Structure formats: structure tokens, C-alpha cells
Amino acid sequence: MKNLFVMVFFLLSTIYANAISVEESKQIAKGAQLYDKWMSVKGVKSPKEVHPSYPATGKKAKDSWRCKECHGWDAKGVLGQYSKGSHYTGIKGLQDYKNGKIEDIVTILKSENHQYGSVMKDEELKAIAIFVSMMQTDTPFIDSKTKRVSGDATNGGIIFQATCAKCHGEDGKMINFKEAPKEVFVGDAIRDNPWEAFHKIRFGHPGTFMPAFFPFGDKTVADILSYSQDLE
Ligand code: HEC
Ligand code: HEC
Structure with missing residues (x-):
């Protein structure tokens, strides 16, 4: 007792x-x-x-x-x-x-x-x-050498499709962060710098209407990152 x-x-x-x-x-x-x-x-x-x-x-x-x-x-x-x-x-x-x-x-x-x-x-x-x-937090789910994020990609995919896809597209290719013909899509950005993406997904992207997802918790954000790294 x-x-x-x-x-x-x-x-x-x-x-x-x-x-x-x-x-x-x-x-x-x-x-x-x-x-x-x-x-x-x-x-x-x-x-x-x-x-x-x-x-x-x-x-x-x-x-x-x-x-x-x-x-x-x-x-x-x-x-x-x-x-x-x-x-x-x-x-x-x-x-x-x-x-x-x-x-x-x-x-x-x-x-x-x-x-x-x-x-x-x-x-x-x-x-x-x-x-x-x-809001300072550790990111043990990011491998500092390979930059791969370990998370529950299935859970991340459900959230991505429900909340991110309306802006970034179901395949992650609706917003190109660079001027054409260059192409950097959400999956590329998250593979390249998962720490930056972790910050932007938690708190939003300055000067745009992308919202902050920190109330979901760090683990959920890691799940979203994990799913997004496999978008082509
Ligand atoms: C151009 C470089 C530079 C930028 C930009 C900068 N800082 Fe710093 N910051 C420093 C340096 C240098 C120190 C002192 C570190 C030391 O004492 O060795 C410092 C120290 C600090 C400390 C105290 C850390 C400690 O343990 O003593 C805080 C808090 C801090 N910065 C917050 C910020 C924030 C928030 C911003 C943005 C609004 C910012 N800094 C932008 C260079 C920078
Ligand atoms: C309301 C629309 C909207 C939603 C919802 C949204 N985003 Fe964004 N996102 C944007 C815009 C706009 C930008 C900035 C585009 C630019 O810089 O060209 C952006 C930028 C980003 C970036 C920064 C890329 C970089 O390197 O600068 C990442 C990462 C990202 N979004 C991931 C996500 C994820 C993951 C979700 C879902 C959890 C999400 N976004 C939800 C609109 C949105």
C-alpha cells in the first residue's frame, strides 16, 4: 500500500x-x-x-x-x-x-x-x-552518425497522413522548399537534418502557418520523423 x-x-x-x-x-x-x-x-x-x-x-x-x-x-x-x-x-x-x-x-x-x-x-x-x-529536451531517438530516427513509423504515418498531408501532400511532395528545378521535399529535409525538423515540427516553421505539434510529446514527433524519413 x-x-x-x-x-x-x-x-x-x-x-x-x-x-x-x-x-x-x-x-x-x-x-x-x-x-x-x-x-x-x-x-x-x-x-x-x-x-x-x-x-x-x-x-x-x-x-x-x-x-x-x-x-x-x-x-x-x-x-x-x-x-x-x-x-x-x-x-x-x-x-x-x-x-x-x-x-x-x-x-x-x-x-x-x-x-x-x-x-x-x-x-x-x-x-x-x-x-x-x-522546452530543452534530449533526442536519444536520433542516431547522430546515420541521422536515422528510430520511432514507431506506423503511428507516425497515421499522424502524418491526418495532419501533415493536407499541406505537404500524401507523398510529401506538395511543397518544394527550393526553387525549381532544385527539389527538396519534406522527406529529404528530415533525412538531411532530423534535429532541425524535430524543432520545426514541435514548434512550427517561422513566417508560415505550419502549426506547433509539441503538445503531442517528443515520442510522437519522433514517430512522425521516423515515418517521414522513408518518404521518397
Ligand atoms: C553570435 C553567437 C551567439 C548568438 C547568435 C547567441 N548567443 Fe547565446 N551565447 C553566446 C556566447 C559566446 C555565450 C557565452 C558562453 C560562455 O560563457 O562561454 C552565450 C551564452 C548564452 C546563455 C548562457 C549560457 C550559460 O550557461 O552561461 C544563454 C541562456 C544564451 N546564450 C541564450 C541565447 C539565445 C536564446 C539566443 C538567441 C536569442 C542566443 N543566445 C544567441 C553566443 C551567442
Ligand atoms: C498548414 C500547413 C502545414 C502543415 C499542417 C504542416 N506543414 Fe510543414 N511546412 C509548411 C510550410 C508552408 C513550410 C515552409 C515551406 C518553405 O519554406 O518553402 C513547412 C516546412 C516544414 C519543414 C521544414 C523544412 C526545412 O528544412 O525548412 C518540415 C520538416 C515540415 N514542414 C514538416 C512537417 C510535418 C512533419 C508536418 C506534420 C506533423 C507538417 N510539416 C505540417 C506547411 C505545413
């Missing part, structure tokens, strides 16, 4: 620890999209000068104002997907601010180091901080 109480308590505490209020849910997708590409969310141009914290050795100076360019799609910085390759900066990840105080994160974003106070409103910085504090 005692064990049962302990178990129920444990279950409730994990549910409450992850609980998101309606107010927070409004901010999360917005904050995550600002993290992805705040210029597209706001419909503005990127500042002309390279971000002051972007290393001179970096190869992606034109994207230097996007959070993801320095901290990665996985927010793990130098310990994550950007630990090598053309996006390498050597900058640390945001793990220490998982469950961090919103005010502390906003202060960091306004600091000399970041200078976001001049390009975004306080409410936008707060939304980003809520994303950083509440």
Missing part, C-alpha cells in the same frame, strides 16, 4: 513538473520560432553587421544573429550537433538554463554579449526565455 502511494506521488509529481499552462503554451511556440529565426517571425531584415559574439573563424556569418547558429538546433552548443562541421563555433550550449529563471535568461539576452534588447521587445525575449527554460 505504501508503495502504491509512493508511486502515485511520483507519477503526479512528474506530471506536474512538466505541466504547461495555457499562457505558457502561447509563448513556447513563439519563443522557439524566434530562437529559430526571429527575423522571419517579425518580418524584418537581419542586422547588417555580423553578431559581435560570432567567432571570426565561423563560416556562417550571414546567419550570425540566429540563436540556433551559435547554440545549435539541439541547444547543446559545442557538445551537440554543431560540435563539428560548417556550423562549428565552439560556443557552449544552454543546458545550464534548463528550468532556469526567466528573468535571468532575459538579462543574458540583453547583455553586451548578446545585444538582443535593441532588436526585440521584452515580451519576445520573455517568450524565448520560456522556451529555453521549459
Whole structure:
């Protein structure tokens, strides 16, 4: 009996620890999209000068104002997907601010180091901080070498056909992300960068009407990725 109480308590505490209020849910997708590409969310141009914290050795100076360019799609910085390759900066990840105080994160974003106070409103910085504090998550279902996602592809297929197909097509070929004659469809994008796709499926694609699917949970998103990687 005692064990049962302990178990129920444990279950409730994990549910409450992850609980998101309606107010927070409004901010999360917005904050995550600002993290992805705040210029597209706001419909503005990127500042002309390279971000002051972007290393001179970096190869992606034109994207230097996007959070993801320095901290990665996985927010793990130098310990994550950007630990090598053309996006390498050597900058640390945001793990220490998982469950961090919103005010502390906003202060960091306004600091000399970041200078976001001049390009975004306080409410936008707060939304980003809520994303950083509440939504950092591990992606053990992505194989970092092969980039294959292990998930329940059958479940993923059911969700893909019910929710993604109306925009991306039943075969995933309704939206071409490149100018013709080049072709990059949803399956190609998810094979190429499952971390980016994981972020965009959870939170939506900035500047478009693609919705956020994070309330479905990470495992379900992994299932969708797993199914989509087999689209031709
Ligand atoms: C041009 C590169 C660059 C961009 C873009 C950038 N940051 Fe940073 N960020 C840094 C550097 C450098 C540090 C300091 C790391 C250190 O102390 O070694 C840092 C630190 C942080 C920290 C504190 C991490 C810690 O553990 O001390 C947070 C939180 C953070 N950034 C969030 C963001 C968010 C959110 C955005 C987008 C709005 C962003 N950053 C954009 C370079 C960048
Ligand atoms: C309401 C329409 C709509 C729905 C529903 C939708 N998407 Fe999208 N999606 C878009 C649009 C529009 C884009 C951006 C196209 C562009 O950049 O040319 C996009 C972009 C993407 C991208 C980013 C590709 C890249 O590399 O930039 C991925 C991945 C993606 N969608 C997957 C999905 C999946 C999986 C689902 C279902 C869970 C889904 N989308 C549901 C409209 C939608």
C-alpha cells in the first residue's frame, strides 16, 4: 500500500513538473520560432553587421544573429550537433538554463554579449526565455552518425497522413522548399537534418502557418520523423 502511494506521488509529481499552462503554451511556440529565426517571425531584415559574439573563424556569418547558429538546433552548443562541421563555433550550449529563471535568461539576452534588447521587445525575449527554460529536451531517438530516427513509423504515418498531408501532400511532395528545378521535399529535409525538423515540427516553421505539434510529446514527433524519413 505504501508503495502504491509512493508511486502515485511520483507519477503526479512528474506530471506536474512538466505541466504547461495555457499562457505558457502561447509563448513556447513563439519563443522557439524566434530562437529559430526571429527575423522571419517579425518580418524584418537581419542586422547588417555580423553578431559581435560570432567567432571570426565561423563560416556562417550571414546567419550570425540566429540563436540556433551559435547554440545549435539541439541547444547543446559545442557538445551537440554543431560540435563539428560548417556550423562549428565552439560556443557552449544552454543546458545550464534548463528550468532556469526567466528573468535571468532575459538579462543574458540583453547583455553586451548578446545585444538582443535593441532588436526585440521584452515580451519576445520573455517568450524565448520560456522556451529555453521549459522546452530543452534530449533526442536519444536520433542516431547522430546515420541521422536515422528510430520511432514507431506506423503511428507516425497515421499522424502524418491526418495532419501533415493536407499541406505537404500524401507523398510529401506538395511543397518544394527550393526553387525549381532544385527539389527538396519534406522527406529529404528530415533525412538531411532530423534535429532541425524535430524543432520545426514541435514548434512550427517561422513566417508560415505550419502549426506547433509539441503538445503531442517528443515520442510522437519522433514517430512522425521516423515515418517521414522513408518518404521518397
Ligand atoms: C553570435 C553567437 C551567439 C548568438 C547568435 C547567441 N548567443 Fe547565446 N551565447 C553566446 C556566447 C559566446 C555565450 C557565452 C558562453 C560562455 O560563457 O562561454 C552565450 C551564452 C548564452 C546563455 C548562457 C549560457 C550559460 O550557461 O552561461 C544563454 C541562456 C544564451 N546564450 C541564450 C541565447 C539565445 C536564446 C539566443 C538567441 C536569442 C542566443 N543566445 C544567441 C553566443 C551567442
Ligand atoms: C498548414 C500547413 C502545414 C502543415 C499542417 C504542416 N506543414 Fe510543414 N511546412 C509548411 C510550410 C508552408 C513550410 C515552409 C515551406 C518553405 O519554406 O518553402 C513547412 C516546412 C516544414 C519543414 C521544414 C523544412 C526545412 O528544412 O525548412 C518540415 C520538416 C515540415 N514542414 C514538416 C512537417 C510535418 C512533419 C508536418 C506534420 C506533423 C507538417 N510539416 C505540417 C506547411 C505545413
